[in-house]
Each structure stands twice: as structure tokens, then as C-alpha cells.
Amino acid sequence: xxxxxxxxxxxxxxxxxxxxxxxxxxxxxxxxxxxxxxxxxxxxxxxxxxxxxxxxxxxxxxxxxxxxxxxxxxxxxxxxxxxxxxxxxxxxxxxxxxxxxxxxxxxxxxxxxxxxxxxxxxxxxxxxxxxxxxxxxxxxxxxxxxxxxxxxxxxxxxxxxxxxxxxxxxxxxxxxxxxxxxxxxxxxxxxxxxxxxxxxxxxxxxxxxxxxxxxxxxxxxxxxxxxxxxxxxxxxxxxxxxxxxxxxxxxxxxxxxxxxxxxxxxxxxxxxxxxxxxxxxxxxxxxxxxxxxxxxxxxxxxxxxxxxxxxxxxxxxxxxxxxxxxxxxxxxxxxxxxxxxxxxxxxxxxxxxxxxxxxxxxxxxxxxxxxxxxxxxxxxxxxxxxxxxxxxxxxxxxxxxxxxxxxxxx
Amino acid sequence: xxxxxxxxxxxxxxxxxxxxxxxxxxxxxxxxxxxxxxxxxxxxxxxxxxxxxxxxxxxxxxxxxxxxxxxxxxxxxxxxxxxxxxxxxxxxxxxxxxxxxxxxxxxxxxxxxxxxxxxxxxxxxxxxxxxxxxxxxxxxxxxxxxxxxxxxxxxxxxxxxxxxxxxxxxxxxxxxxxxxxxxxxxxxxxxxxxxxxxxxxxxxxxxxxxxxxxxxxxxxxxxxxxxxxxxxxxxxxxxxxxxxxxxxxxxxxxxxxxxxxxxxxxxxxxxxxxxxxxxxxxxxxxxxxxxxxxxxxxxxxxxxxxxxxxxxxxxxxxxxxxxxxxxxxxxxxxxxxxxxxxxxxxxxxxxxxxxxxxxxxxxxxxxxxxxxxxxxxxxxxxxxxxxxxxxxxxxxxxxxxxxxxxxxxx
DNA sequence: AGATTTTATTGCACGGCCCGACAAATTGTG
DNA sequence: CACAATTTGTCGGGCCGTGCAATAAAATCT
Numbered sequence: 001x002x003x004x005x006x007x008x009x010x011x012x013x014x015x016x017x018x019x020x021x022x023x024x025x026x027x028x029x030x031x032x033x034x035x036x037x038x039x040x041x042x043x044x045x046x047x048x049x050x051x052x053x054x055x056x057x058x059x060x061x062x063x064x065x066x067x068x069x070x071x072x073x074x075x076x077x078x079x080x081x082x083x084x085x086x087x088x089x090x091x092x093x094x095x096x097x098x099x100x101x102x103x104x105x106x107x108x109x110x111x112x113x114x115x116x117x118x119x120x121x122x123x124x125x126x127x128x129x130x131x132x133x134x135x136x137x138x139x140x141x142x143x144x145x146x147x148x149x150x151x152x153x154x155x156x157x158x159x160x161x162x163x164x165x166x167x168x169x170x171x172x173x174x175x176x177x178x179x180x181x182x183x184x185x186x187x188x189x190x191x192x193x194x195x196x197x198x199x200x201x202x203x204x205x206x207x208x209x210x211x212x213x214x215x216x217x218x219x220x221x222x223x224x225x226x227x228x229x230x231x232x233x234x235x236x237x238x239x240x241x242x243x244x245x246x247x248x249x250x251x252x253x254x255x256x257x258x259x260x261x262x263x264x265x266x267x268x269x270x271x272x273x274x275x276x277x278x279x280x281x282x283x284x285x286x287x288x289x290x291x292x293x294x295x296x297x298x299x300x301x302x303x304x305x306x307x308x309x310x311x312x313x314x315x316x317x318x319x320x321x322x323x324x325x326x327x328x329x330x331x332x333x334x335x336x337x338x339x340x341x342x343x344x345x346x347x348x349x350x351x352x353x354x355x356x357x358x359x360x361x362x363x364x365x366x367x368x369x370x371x372x373x374x375x376x377x378x379x380x381x382x383x384x385x386x387x388x389x390x391x392x393x394x395x396x397x398x399x400x401x402x403x404x405x406x407x408x409x410x
Numbered sequence: 411x412x413x414x415x416x417x418x419x420x421x422x423x424x425x426x427x428x429x430x431x432x433x434x435x436x437x438x439x440x441x442x443x444x445x446x447x448x449x450x451x452x453x454x455x456x457x458x459x460x461x462x463x464x465x466x467x468x469x470x471x472x473x474x475x476x477x478x479x480x481x482x483x484x485x486x487x488x489x490x491x492x493x494x495x496x497x498x499x500x501x502x503x504x505x506x507x508x509x510x511x512x513x514x515x516x517x518x519x520x521x522x523x524x525x526x527x528x529x530x531x532x533x534x535x536x537x538x539x540x541x542x543x544x545x546x547x548x549x550x551x552x553x554x555x556x557x558x559x560x561x562x563x564x565x566x567x568x569x570x571x572x573x574x575x576x577x578x579x580x581x582x583x584x585x586x587x588x589x590x591x592x593x594x595x596x597x598x599x600x601x602x603x604x605x606x607x608x609x610x611x612x613x614x615x616x617x618x619x620x621x622x623x624x625x626x627x628x629x630x631x632x633x634x635x636x637x638x639x640x641x642x643x644x645x646x647x648x649x650x651x652x653x654x655x656x657x658x659x660x661x662x663x664x665x666x667x668x669x670x671x672x673x674x675x676x677x678x679x680x681x682x683x684x685x686x687x688x689x690x691x692x693x694x695x696x697x698x699x700x701x702x703x704x705x706x707x708x709x710x711x712x713x714x715x716x717x718x719x720x721x722x723x724x725x726x727x728x729x730x731x732x733x734x735x736x737x738x739x740x741x742x743x744x745x746x747x748x749x750x751x752x753x754x755x756x757x758x759x760x761x762x763x764x765x766x767x768x769x770x771x772x773x774x775x776x777x778x779x780x781x782x783x784x785x786x787x788x789x790x791x792x793x794x795x796x797x798x799x800x801x802x803x804x805x806x807x808x809x810x811x812x813x814x815x816x817x818x819x820x
Numbered sequence: 821a822g823a824t825t826t827t828a829t830t831g832c833a834c835g836g837c838c839c840g841a842c843a844a845a846t847t848g849t850g
Numbered sequence: 851c852a853c854a855a856t857t858t859g860t861c862g863g864g865c866c867g868t869g870c871a872a873t874a875a876a877a878t879c880t
Contacts, residue, residue, distance in 0.1 A: 023836085040858070052837055054859065078857025079845040220654045236653065241646055243740025244630045248646065254734050255768060258668060267768055324664050328738060330653025358665060358677055433867085450827070462868055464828065487878040488826025 023048060025392045027056045028065055031086040032111055032388060033211060038071060038081040057084055063399050064150070065090045065110065086111040089149040091391055091398075094138055094192060095384040097157040097201065097377075098123075099338075100174045100228045103134060104377070107141050108384035109149075110391075112212055114377075116141050127180045135189040142192075152391050152398060153194030155383030155410070156186060157201040159227050164246035164409040167198035173264060174228045183407040194398075197386045199410025202231030202337075203240055203249060204382025205372070209335045210235050211385050214373040222331040223372075224251075224322065225379070226280075226339035228288065230272040234329055241329075246409050252276070256321050275317040277339045284310035293339055300346050308346070315347035319354020326359040326367050337372040338379075344371035386410040433458060435802045437466045438475055441496040442521055442798060443621060446479075448491040467494055473809050474560070475500045475520065496521040499559040501801055501808075504548055504602060505794040507567040507611065507787075508533075509748075510584045510638045513544060514787070517551050518794035519559075520801075522622050524787075526551050537590045545599040552602075562801050562808060563604030565793030565820070566596060567611040569637050574656035574819040577608035583674060584638045593817040604808075607796045609820025612641030612747075613650055613659060614792025615782070619745045620645050621795050624783040632741040633782075634661075634732065635789070636690075636749035638698065640682040644739055651739075656819050662686070666731050685727040687749045694720035703749055710756050718756070725757035729764020736769040736777050747782035748789075754781035796820040 023046065030045045031037055037045070042053050060066045067087055071080040088109025097104040103120040118137050124130040142151070160172025167183020169175075187196040199207075206223035209215040215223075215235075223233040232251035234241040241248040252272035253265045260269035261279075273279060278288055284299070284307045286292040299307035322334055336344055348369075355369065372378050391398045433456065440455045441447055447455070452463050470476045478492045498519025507514040513530040528547050534540040552561070570582025577593020579585075597606040609617075616633035619625040625633075625645075633643040642661035644651040651658040662682035663675045670679035671689075683689060688698055694709070694717045696702040709717035732744055746754055758779075765779065782788050801808045 077847040236651055244742040248740040250737050327660050330658040332654040489876040
């Protein structure tokens with residue numbers, strides 16, 4: 001979308017955001033990510049002229065995605081610029097996160113606002129039963145949507161690897177799944193319009209952190225998530241790393257300790273075996289499950305020796321693995337999510353030691369390692385973003401051909 | 411790399427190739443990569459119409475980049491489509507590869523044709539002296555260019571990590587360098603117009619394999635290069651993985667064997683220490699240097715025990731590391747280059763064992779592992795491609811503002 | 821030689837965007 | 851309260867890149 005220029009060189013549409021049809025998506029993306037924005041700010045963000053922005057905003061208004069309101073705040077001299085607000089109900093995504101011991105659901109509106117939440121604590125193991133349970137849980141959320149809300153699709157985060165083409169969960173060891181056509185099953189059970197996209201929870205966590213969490217605007221980002229296993233999502237040059245089959249970033253079975261325990265993947269000393277939350281709980285003498293993490297937190301706060309030792313040891317292995325990944329991906333920021341996010345305070349010291357042990361920070365600047373800012377909802381919000389991405393790629397088209405649902409991986 | 415067909419809504423320029431000014435670059439890129447192409451083929455490749463292609467080809471002709479010739483071959487009924495040929499001398503890159511024990515130079519024309527080669531066997535160690543030597547070696551190559559040849563820049567591959575912004579070689583342990591402003595030094599010594607771009611040899615090897623080697627058209631590719639150290643370049647979703655500082659893919663210091671030898675990076679059991687060609691020679695009881703590799707090849711062919719054992723052992727460690735990387739990057743193809751390419755036949759069996767040991771090939775299809783198809787010139791050709799990339803991003807602009815050289819990393 | 825097939829050329833139209841001029845809305849000042 | 855200064859929305863004009871359809875050109879087939 002380059003253009004001939006006559007005056008000063010105008011900045012192109014924001015770097016990293018590739019050209020979209022009509023720039024309509026570009027404008028809507030700004031609003032979706034940055035919230036209400038004045039027209040003038042939009043011209044600065046997109047590099048388009050006032051005329052073009054006016055035209056685009058008008059079209060977005062006609063499509064129902066935005067509404068303009070008078071600027072409430074005093075800005076200084078000059079005519080005030082009206083503020084363009086995204087309308088959450090104009091595009092609603094049903095987001096689902098399949099963790100190991102729980103399922104979270106939420107309806108997320110344009111702009112990223114969570115409209116309502118729901119949670120299943122002890123979900124079924126069998127895929128078919130689980131899908132039915134999810135559909136039942138989704139019904140009240142969807143019923144509670146405001147009138148004239150427009151559902152644009154469903155995003156699903158799953159602890160396992162999802163195939164890009166069709167949303168089949170190839171392998172989810174912690175759920176005991178293999179080759180489950182989750183996308184198609186959910187699509188049939190829910191009967192919702194729009195896309196149904198399935199992605200790995202860590203990949204989606206990375207996406208969410210980059211969009212709405214601590215990694216806003218960071219081009220190269222690593223997200224490490226601890227559920228029962230250990231997941232890792234990578235964003236490089238602003239786009240999620242996918243790989244041929246959509247399995248890129250599966251770092252859980254990277255070698256860190258050949259003297260370590262055998263892993264159920266067949267190899268020994270995998271990162272997950274040494275630093276996964278299952279190992280963390282076992283090392284602290286606790287039972288597996290989310291209740292175990294609560295208990296661990298209590299014991300660590302109380303200064304119990306076994307708990308602290310477990311956190312220290314696991315933190316070190318976590319850091320060693322992260323150090324290797326830092327060398328491989330050269331990220332600007334590493335975000336620790338889910339269980340690791342919760343326990344970040346206790347893991348941090350030994351984790352930083354581990355990172356320093358292996359990463360060649362001498363080469364570049366030191367990497368920043370932080371905890372997630374999305375209080376355990378990273379993967380859920382990421383699942384929603386997956387669907388919003390499709391919408392933003394062609395907002396007008398999404399409205400036009402609504403009755404053409406597509407199931408795919410993320 | 412699907413292509414557009416008439417009837418259905420036309421796809422924009424080939425997916426993965428972002429929109430370029432005027433689509434001019436897109437057309438020139440097709441010609442640069444695929445060689446002489448008929449106008450009709452160009453419409454199929456780019457998805458543009460005949461009218462547009464005609465206009466673009468005319469403009470490229472006026473700029474001197476291409477010339478049309480009558481179709482020499484019998485095609486069938488109908489009016490024959492003229493074939494558009496890239497003119498090599500219209501854009502010439504001086505490519506330089508700084509290996510450990512040698513320096514290679516070549517002039518490469520548009521379309522990827524190597525116009526002339528040169529080689530320094532025992533180069534100087536000191537950066538300043540080396541740069542002078544390179545400039546002296548480049549002079550006859552440049553003098554031998556055909557009349558009216560247009561030099562568009564210089565591409566440099568170096569065994570070390572080059573900073574993206576300015577082409578400073580941050581760290582090149584095998585050359586004993588640290589913070590050498592190679593880009594600026596070479597630019598000053600050569601005095602050539604256009605860009606001067608510096609990149610890591612493995613990254614550039616990956617680029618070359620994807621453009622002109624065994625990885626043509628492969629979207630996700632891993633290139634493993636053995637010079638003295640061990641380098642690794644990654645191409646994901648068609649674009650080179652860069653990272654914040656341009657250090658992504660630096661897998662040489664990934665942990666593979668904690669029981670292994672200490673590495674000069676400070677850690678122990680790094681991949682490079684176990685599988686680098688230095689280790690290979692040491693294990694076979696040979697002295698370091700390229701002569702050692704020749705000798706190793708002879709002894710292995712003769713069936714000498716120590717040589718075979720070394721190849722087997724190193725091949726296994728190589729495979730283990732590759733297996734981990736396969737999990738991390740999910741490539742479609744792994745290419746072994748430089749020393750590993752030469753010795754591929756002997757390394758292959760134990761290497762495949764090692765890969766199987768760690769990579770979860772059960773998940774997706776098996777990864778293909780092959781030797782480089784560019785007979786030791788991958789990095790050199792990749793360095794040229796680095797510069798061609800800039801040219802193709804805006805061919806008209808490159809002609810317009812020639813006197814504006816820019817030094818940068820690749 | 822004429823029919824058929826495939827392709828290049830040409831003129832036209834449209835969409836997306838920039839530009840310049842003008843009107844509108846606000847703040848600051850006498 | 852009127853005026854200047856400032857900033858912004860609006861409208862008409864125009865350019866550029868590309869698609870579309872009609873026409874001319876160059877080959878093969880019969």
C-alpha cells in the first residue's frame with residue numbers, strides 16, 4: 001500500500017501491521033487495541049490524511065463497529081476532535097480456554113472488553129462430553145449478551161498442539177487426547193456464526209501479552225506458561241511463530257538435563273519434566289492439581305523448607321531453559337504466565353540465576369523477564385484475539401459473508 | 411505459493427511477499443528467483459492482469475532491469491508470449507564471505523548468476539589488514555564486470571553475530587573479534603555505491619538455500635552450518651528469524667550435554683562443543699583447519715576407525731541438537747551446509763538416530779534432512795540475496811537515489 | 821487460406837487516497 | 851463581547867494503480 005508522495009514522506013501504516021483492505025482494518029485495529037481514539041490521533045497512528053480517516057470512520061460507523069462522541073476533555077485551543085469509540089457489542093467472540101483441571105469461558109467484545117465470564121471446575125475427560133458441557137456453559141453467556149450483539153466467532157485455547165488447517169488437536173498429553181477434531185465438534189455443538197479457531201494455550205498467551213498485557217508493542221516476545229506441562233509461545237518480528245504444522249515453540253520437550261527423569265514423551269530430562277508444575281508439586285511433596293498450587297503458595301509464604309526448595313530448584317531449571325530459548329529467539333521480553341505467573345515472586349531469584357547461566361547476555365542487552373499482567377487469563381484473551389485478527393483483516397467482508405463459518409487452527 | 415486464477419476474486423501479490431511499490435518489485439522478484447519468464451507466466455505468478463504486467467515490464471525495461479525476447483520454444487497454438495529476461499549486469503552485488511580460514515568473494519548479477527569468483531586462502535587476522543586485503547581482491551572482480559554494469563551494493567557474510575542497525579560485528583569468537591565495525595570499514599575501503607549489508611553466515615546460508623538451493627519455496631527451513639563453530643539459521647513463514655538484536659537462531663550454545671566439555675562461552679556441554687567441527691577433528695585425532703577436513707574425508711573413505719567413530723559420534727550429537735530445534739521451530743526441511751554438507755554421507759546415519767531420539771516426529775510428519783545443494787557457497791550467495799532484497803523492495807527507488815549508501819546488518 | 825486459439829494492446833472505469841480550500845468549533849485577548 | 855489564533859471536519863478535484871472488455875496480432879490446426 002505504498003503511495004506516491006509529494007510533500008514530506010508520510011509514515012506508512014504502523015510498522016508490523018501489514019496492509020489491509022481499504023485500511024479499514026488498520027483503523028479498526030487501532031481502536032481495538034488502543035481503545036477510544038480521536039480522529040486526529042488516528043491520522044497520526046495510521047499515517048492517513050484527515051479526509052481518508054473521515055471516510056473510513058464513516059464506513060466503520062455504517063457497519064456498526066464504531067460510534068463517535070464529542071470530546072469530553074479540554075484539549076487546548078482549536079476545534080476539538082471527536083473521539084471514535086469501538087462498540088464492544090458490534091463484534092463479540094466466545095473465548096474458551098481448556099486447561100487441565102478447568103475450562104474457562106468468556107464473551108469478549110471488540111476493544112477487548114470481557115463482557116461476561118464462566119468457569120467449569122471439574123470438566124469431563126471425554127471430548128464429546130466435554131464439548132456438550134462447554135456448549136451448555138456457553139448458552140447463558142450468549143443469552144446475556146446485549147440486544148443486537150453480533151457474534152463473529154469462537155476462539156479456543158487448548159493445552160496441546162492444534163493443527164493449523166482444521167483445528168484438530170493433534171496431541172494433548174495432559175488431556176489424554178490424540179487427534180481430537182475439537183474445532184469441528186465445538187462448531188457443531190455451538191452452532192455459532194463466524195470463525196471457529198483453535199490454538200495452543202501458550203501461543204495464545206503470547207499473543208494476548210503482546211496485544212493487551214505487559215508486552216504491548218514488543219516485537220519479539222517469549223511467553224512461558226505452566227499448566228501441568230510447560231508451554232511456550234513465541235512472537236517474532238511482531239507475528240506469532242507457527243512452523244510447518246503450527247507446532248513451533250513447543251519447548252516443553254527441549255533437553256535440559258540428561259541426568260533427569262524420564263519423560264512420558266520417551267526422552268529423558270525434558271524441560272517439562274524438570275520445570276513443569278507437576279515436578280514443582282512433586283518436589284514440594286504435594287498432590288497434583290490446582291489446589292496443590294494454592295497450598296504451595298501458602299506454604300511458601302509460611303517459609304516451609306520443602307516448598308521453598310522446590311520453588312528454588314524448579315526456578316533454576318526454568319531459568320536454564322529460558323536462557324537457551326533467549327539465545328535461540330533473541331526476544332526483548334520474556335513473560336511468565338499461569339502457574340509461573342502466580343509464583344513468580346518465589347521463582348524469580350533462582351530463575352534469574354539460571355537464565356544468566358546459559359544465555360549469552362554479554363552479546364546483547366540483558367533480556368527483561370517479567371510476570372504476566374493478565375491474571376491467569378492470557379490464553380483466554382489470546383483465543384479471542386485470534387478471532388479478532390480475522391475480523392480486522394477485512395471488517396467489511398466479515399459483515400457481508402457471515403454465514404460462512406470456517407474451522408481452523410490458530 | 412498457491413496462485414491466483416481468473417474468475418474468483420484475484421489474489422493480491424503472492425502471499426508472503428508483502429505489497430511492494432507498484433508491484434514492480436514483485437515482478438522483478440519473480441524474474442530474479444525463477445529466471446526468464448514469459449509474460450503469461452508472470453500474470454499467473456503475480457495474480458496481476460495482462461495490462462498491468464505489460465505496464466510493469468515496460469517500466470522495468472526502461473529502468474534497464476529486463477529485456478524481452480521472442481519465445482524461442484514452440485508452445486502450442488496461439489500467439490506466443492514474449493519471454494522477459496533479467497539482465498544480470500543491471501544489478502550487480504559484490505558478495506563477501508568471511509569464513510575462519512578463508513575469504514570468498516564473488517560478483518553476483520540479477521537473477522543470481524555468479525559473474526566471477528575469487529578466494530583468499532590465508533587471510534589476515536587483524537580486521538583493518540583483512541579489510542584492505544578484501545578491497546584489493548575485489549578490485550579485479552569489479553574491473554572485470556561488463557561495461558555499463560550497475561553495482562547496487564555489497565553483501566557480507568561473517569562467522570559471527572552482526573548487529574542489525576549498523577553492521578557492527580558484535581562477537582565473532584572464531585575470528586577473535588568483538589565489536590568490529592566491519593560494515594563501515596569495508597564501506598570506506600571499497601567505496602562502492604549502494605547498500606553495504608552484513609549478516610551471519612548461517613542466517614545467510616538459510617536464505618540462500620531457500621532462494622536458490624534445496625529449500626526453494628519452503629516456508630519453514632532450518633540451516634545448520636559447521637565452520638569451526640556451529641551456526642544455525644532459521645526461516646519461518648518465509649522470512650528469516652531475526653530477533654531483537656539480529657541474534658536469533660544462535661543455537662551453537664544451546665545445551666545438549668551437561669556432562670560434556672566446558673565451552674569457551676562459559677557454560678558446559680554446548681552444542682558447538684559436542685558437535686562443532688573443531689570437536690569432530692579433535693575426536694578423529696586431527697589438527698584444526700580446513701586441511702583437517704580434507705584429511706578426515708580421506709580417512710573416512712578408507713574406513714579408518716577413529717575417523718568413522720568421530721563422524722558417528724559427532725553426527726549423533728548433531729542430530730540430538732537438530733531434534734530439539736525441530737521441536738522448537740517445526741521446520742519442513744533441515745539443510746546441512748559447509749563442513750556438514752561435505753561430510754553428510756558419513757554423518758547421516760547417526761544423525762538421523764539423534765534426531766529421532768529427541769524430535770517428536772510422532773506429532774507431525776517426519777522432517778526432511780538433506781545436505782546443502784550449493785557446494786559450500788550458501789553463505790556467499792545469501793549475502794548477495796541480502797542486497798537484492800533491498801533492491802527488489804523498490805527497484806525504481808534504487809535507481810533514483812543511488813548515491814545514498816547505507817551500512818546495516820542483515 | 822481460413823478457422824481456432826492464445827496473447828498483447830488500448831481505452832475506459834473505479835476505488836483508494838492525497839491535496840487544497842473552506843467552514844466550523846474552540847481558546848485566548850483586548 | 852467581538853476578534854484573532856488555532857485546530858479540525860468537510861467537500862470537490864485529481865492522481866495512481868489496477869481490473870475489465872473490446873480489438874488487433876501471431877501462432878497452430880484443418
